[in-house]
Amino acid sequence: MKKLGVCLSLITLLLCVVSCMEDQDFDQYKDLSVVPVYESSILYLESTEDVINNVPPGPFYSQDFSFNAFSEAVFSDRVLDGVITYEVENTTSKPLSLTLEFLNDADEVLDAEPFTIDPAPSGTLQRDVAYGNTGKSLDIIRNTSKIRVVAVNEGNSTSTSNVSPPLVIFKSSGKFSLRVK
Amino acid sequence: MRKYSLIFILIAFVCHFVTGQNKQLLYDFSEIPQSLLINPGTETDFQWYSGVPLLSGVSLQAGSSGISVNDLFANDGIDFNDKVRDRLINGMSPKDDLSGTYQIELINIGYRGSETDNFYSFGIYNEGDAIGYWFKDYAKLGFEGNADNLNNRFNLSHLKTRGEILNVFHFGVTKEIDNKLTFGVRGKLYSGILDFTSTKNKGYFVTTEGQNNLLANTISADLELKSSGIITLDHVIDGDSSAGDMIKRGFFGGDLGLGVDLGFTYHLNEQTVITGSLLDLGFLYHSTDVLSYTLKGNATVEGVEIILPDAINDPNADFWQDLVDEVEGLLPFEENRKSYITFRPTKLYGSLRYNFGETVQSKGRLDCDCNLSGGKSNRAKYANGLGGQLYVINRPRGPQAALSAFYQRRFGNIMAVKTTYTIDKYSYSNVGLGLSLQAGPINMYFMADNLLAYRNIAASNYASFQLGINIISWGKN
Numbered sequence: 001m002k003k004l005g006v007c008l009s010l011i012t013l014l015l016c017v018v019s020c021m022e023d024q025d026f027d028q029y030k031d032l033s034v035v036p037v038y039e040s041s042i043l044y045l046e047s048t049e050d051v052i053n054n055v056p057p058g059p060f061y062s063q064d065f066s067f068n069a070f071s072e073a074v075f076s077d078r079v080l081d082g083v084i085t086y087e088v089e090n091t092t093s094k095p096l097s098l099t100l101e102f103l104n105d106a107d108e109v110l111d112a113e114p115f116t117i118d119p120a121p122s123g124t125l126q127r128d129v130a131y132g133n134t135g136k137s138l139d140i141i142r143n144t145s146k147i148r149v150v151a152v153n154e155g156n157s158t159s160t161s162n163v164s165p166p167l168v169i170f171k172s173s174g175k176f177s178l179r180v181k
Numbered sequence: 182m183r184k185y186s187l188i189f190i191l192i193a194f195v196c197h198f199v200t201g202q203n204k205q206l207l208y209d210f211s212e213i214p215q216s217l218l219i220n221p222g223t224e225t226d227f228q229w230y231s232g233v234p235l236l237s238g239v240s241l242q243a244g245s246s247g248i249s250v251n252d253l254f255a256n257d258g259i260d261f262n263d264k265v266r267d268r269l270i271n272g273m274s275p276k277d278d279l280s281g282t283y284q285i286e287l288i289n290i291g292y293r294g295s296e297t298d299n300f301y302s303f304g305i306y307n308e309g310d311a312i313g314y315w316f317k318d319y320a321k322l323g324f325e326g327n328a329d330n331l332n333n334r335f336n337l338s339h340l341k342t343r344g345e346i347l348n349v350f351h352f353g354v355t356k357e358i359d360n361k362l363t364f365g366v367r368g369k370l371y372s373g374i375l376d377f378t379s380t381k382n383k384g385y386f387v388t389t390e391g392q393n394n395l396l397a398n399t400i401s402a403d404l405e406l407k408s409s410g411i412i413t414l415d416h417v418i419d420g421d422s423s424a425g426d427m428i429k430r431g432f433f434g435g436d437l438g439l440g441v442d443l444g445f446t447y448h449l450n451e452q453t454v455i456t457g458s459l460l461d462l463g464f465l466y467h468s469t470d471v472l473s474y475t476l477k478g479n480a481t482v483e484g485v486e487i488i489l490p491d492a493i494n495d496p497n498a499d500f501w502q503d504l505v506d507e508v509e510g511l512l513p514f515e516e517n518r519k520s521y522i523t524f525r526p527t528k529l530y531g532s533l534r535y536n537f538g539e540t541v542q543s544k545g546r547l548d549c550d551c552n553l554s555g556g557k558s559n560r561a562k563y564a565n566g567l568g569g570q571l572y573v574i575n576r577p578r579g580p581q582a583a584l585s586a587f588y589q590r591r592f593g594n595i596m597a598v599k600t601t602y603t604i605d606k607y608s609y610s611n612v613g614l615g616l617s618l619q620a621g622p623i624n625m626y627f628m629a630d631n632l633l634a635y636r637n638i639a640a641s642n643y644a645s646f647q648l649g650i651n652i653i654s655w656g657k658n
Binding site: 033039050147 | 224249250253254255256260261262319322323325326327388391395396397398454482484485486487488489490492493498499500501502636638639
C-alpha cells in the first residue's frame with residue numbers, strides 16, 4: 001500500500017514537473033477599466049395652446065417633482081461625465097420661456113437651464129449641456145433629487161396658431177459615463 | 182469526393198457539439214472497478230472489490246470553450262482592456278461555456294453473487310456539476326452601455342446557467358446474459374444539497390428613438406432563477422448555521438430524486454466488441470430551502486412625462502414615483518418558494534473496440550472454461566484494444582458530444598494503459614493517458630486528459646484527471 005502511494009505521488013509529481021506555464025501577470029486585472037455609457041430620456045413636457053390661453057399671460061405651468069435617478073448611489077457614486085440633450089419645438093403662436101431647475105433635498109436650486117422659445121414657425125431648439133470635465137459641475141447632477149419646471153407665456157392669451165395641432169413640446173435625454181471598475 | 186465531403190461534414194457536426202464532462206479514459210477500462218459507474222454493463226472478472234473510502238474515485242474536470250487564462254493574463258505587453266474587449270466581450274459567443282465537474286466516491290463496493298453471472302455494486306458518491314454559458318449581451322451592456330447602440334437588441338436569453346451539488350446513493354446489477362452479451366442496470370437515489378438553474382430565459386433590452394421623447398428604453402423579459410439550498414449555504418457562511426446542516430441535506434435531509442443507468446457490452450465476434458451506456462436518466466425534485474426569482478413583463482420608458490392639461494388637473498402628482506410604480510407593475514421582480522424539478526444531465530456513451538494480439542489470461546473464476554470463446558467474465562483478454570468512443574451529454578443549449586479514438590494495451594495482469602485522442606470544442610489536440618496498476622489485491626489508477634496542453638497549462642481550455650485506489654479480489658485464494 002505504501003509503495004502504491006509513493007508511485008501515485010510520483011506520477012502526480014511527474015505531471016507537475018513536465019507541465020509548464022508561460023509567464024502570467026494576474027496583476028493586469030488592476031488595469032481593467034470598465035466605463036460604460038448609458039443614455040435614457042429624462043423629461044417630456046407637452047402643452048396645447050388652449051392650456052396657455054386659458055390663463056392670463058405669464059406663468060401657465062409650474063411644478064416641482066421628485067427625480068431620484070441622479071441621486072441614486074449606483075449612479076451618483078459612479079458618474080464621470082455626461083451630456084443632457086434638450087429639444088424644444090413650439091408650434092403655438094406665442095413666444096414662450098421655459099426654465100428647468102435642478103434642486104437638492106433642501107429644495108435649493110443647484111442649477112437652472114432657461115429656454116427662450118420663439119412663436120411658430122420657430123423650428124426646433126436644440127441644446128447640449130455637458131457635465132464633468134470642461135462642462136458644468138458634476139455635483140449638480142449628483143445632488144439633484146428634484147426638478148422644477150416653470151413655463152411662461154411671454155405673449156398674449158388670445159392668439160391662435162394656424163399650425164395644427166398647436167403645441168409646445170419639450171424633450172430631454174441624458175448620456176452619462178459611469179465608472180464600474 | 183462525395184464520401185470525403187460527408188466525412189468532413191460529420192466531423193464538423195460532431196466537433197460543433199463537443200464538450201467536456203467526459204470520462205473517455207475510464208470508459209470500458211474493465212481493469213478498474215469504477216468503469217462500472219460509467220457503464221453498468223462492463224464485463225468484469227472480479228470476485229469482489231472495495232474502494233478505499235474517499236480515495237477510490239476522485240475526478241475533476243474543468244473547461245472553457247472560448248478563452249483560456251493565457252488569453253487574458255499572458256505577460257505579452259498587450260493592454261489588458263484590449264484583451265478583455267477583443268477576446269472576452271467580443272471574442273466569445275453565447276455558445277461558449279465555462280464548465281466544471283467533480284466527483285468523490287465515499288463508498289464503492291462490488292461483489293459477485295452466488296449466481297456467478299451476476300455482479301452487484303453499490304456505493305455513495307458526492308458530485309458537483311456546473312455550467313455557465315457566456316452571457317455575451319449582458320457583458321456587452323455592462324462593458325459598453327446602451328449609448329451608441331440604438332436599435333441594437335441585447336438578448337436576455339444569453340443568461341443560461343445551471344449547477345448542482347448532490348450525493349448519489351446507487352446500487353447496480355451487472356448480468357452476463359450469455360457469452361456475447363453483458364447487461365447492467367444501476368438504480369440511483371439522489372440527495373440534493375445545492376442547486377441553481379436559470380436556463381429558460383427570454384427577452385431583450387433595446388434603446389430606440391422615442392415615440393414622444395428623444396429615446397425609449399424597452400425591456401421585454403421572461404427571466405427566472407431557481408435555487409434550493411442557497412439559504413442554508415448563506416446561513417452557514419454567515420455562521421448562523423453549522424456546516425452539518427449542509428451535510429444533512431446530502432443524506433436525505435434535502436431534495437430527493439431518482440435515476441437509472443443502463444449499459445451493455447456485446448461481442449459482435451471474437452475480437453470486436455460494441456458497448457453503450459445511458460447514465461443519469463433521472464430527476465431531482467427540489468422542495469426544500471427553495472428560493473426563486475422571476476422578472477417577467479414588458480415595459481417601455483421615455484422618462485418622466487408631463488402632459489398638459491392632465492398634469493394641471495392633478496397638481497399633487499408624483500411623476501417620478503408614478504413612473505417607478507408603472508415600471509414595477511409592468512415588469513414585476515418577484516420572489517417565490519415554489520418547488521421545482523430538474524432533470525439530471527443525462528450522458529450517453531458508446532464504443533466500438535477491436536481486440537488483437539496475444540491474450541492475457543483472466544484472473545477471475547478459474548472454475549470456468551477459460552478460453553477466447555469461452556465467454557463470460559472468465560474470458561481471456563487480448564493485450565491490445567483499438568477503437569472509437571462517442572460521448573453525448575444533455576446540456577441547457579442542447580446535446581453536446583465528444584468523439585474519441587483509443588488504444589489500450591495490457592501488460593499481463595499487472596498493468597494496463599489506455600490512451601485517447603479526443604476532439605471537442607475545447608481542443609482538437611486532446612491526448613489523454615490512463616494507467617491502471619495492480620499490485621496483488623491493490624489496484625491503483627491515474628488518468629489525465631489534454632496532456633499536450635501541459636506545455637503551457639495556462640493556455641489550456643480543458644483539464645481533467647481521475648485517480649483512485651481499490652482492493653480487488655478474484656477469489657483464487
